[in-house]
Amino acid sequence: MSDTAKFTMIDENFICEVCGKEVKKLGYTARNHCPHCLCSKHVDVNPGDRLCTCHGILQPVAIEPVKKEKYKIVYKCSDCGMIKRNIMAEDDNFEKILEIMSNPVSV
Numbered sequence: 548m549s550d551t552a553k554f555t556m557i558d559e560n561f562i563c564e565v566c567g568k569e570v571k572k573l574g575y576t577a578r579n580h581c582p583h584c585l586c587s588k589h590v591d592v593n594p595g596d597r598l599c600t601c602h603g604i605l606q607p608v609a610i611e612p613v614k615k616e617k618y619k620i621v622y623k624c625s626d627c628g629m630i631k632r633n634i635m636a637e638d639d640n641f642e643k644i645l646e647i648m649s650n651p652v653s654v
Contacts, residue, residue: 555595564588565604573636580605580620582638585647589624589631601627608652610635610644618644621654630654 558572563581572578577595580587587605592598603626611619613634620639622631635644 553593553596555593557595557597573638576636578636579633580607580622580636580639582636583640583643585620585639585643587622587631587633589626589629601629603627605631607643607647608654610648610651620644620647623652623654 556577558574558577560572561570562568563570563584563586565586566581566584568581568583570578570581570583579591579594585607589601589603589605590597590599601624603624605622605624607620608623609621611621611632613619618635619632620635622633623629624631
C-alpha cells in the first residue's frame with residue numbers, strides 16, 4: 548500500500564480556529580473540517596496521522612464535482628501553500644459551497 552492510501556480514522560469534536568463554532572463529530576467517517584466555514588487545519592500528511600508540522604489554516608478555495616450532488620472541497624494552506632482535497636460532509640454549509648463555486652480561486 549502506498550503512503551497516499553493510508554487513512555487513520557479520527558472522528559472527534561473540536562472548536563473551529565477560524566469561526567470559533569463548536570463542531571461535532573460526524574459519526575460515519577472522519578470529520579476533518581468545519582461544516583460552518585468549511586476551513587480545516589493542516590495537521591496531516593496522510594488523513595488522520597497528525598504528522599504534519601505546518602498547522603496552517605486550510606482555506607477552501609474551490610469546489611470540484613465528484614458525482615451527482617457530491618463535491619470535493621479544494622483547500623490551500625495559508626502558511627505553506629499546499630493544496631489538499633476532501634469530500635464534503637453531509638452537514639456542510641451548502642450556501643458556503645455555492646459561494647466558493649461562484650468565486651473559485653485558481654490553484
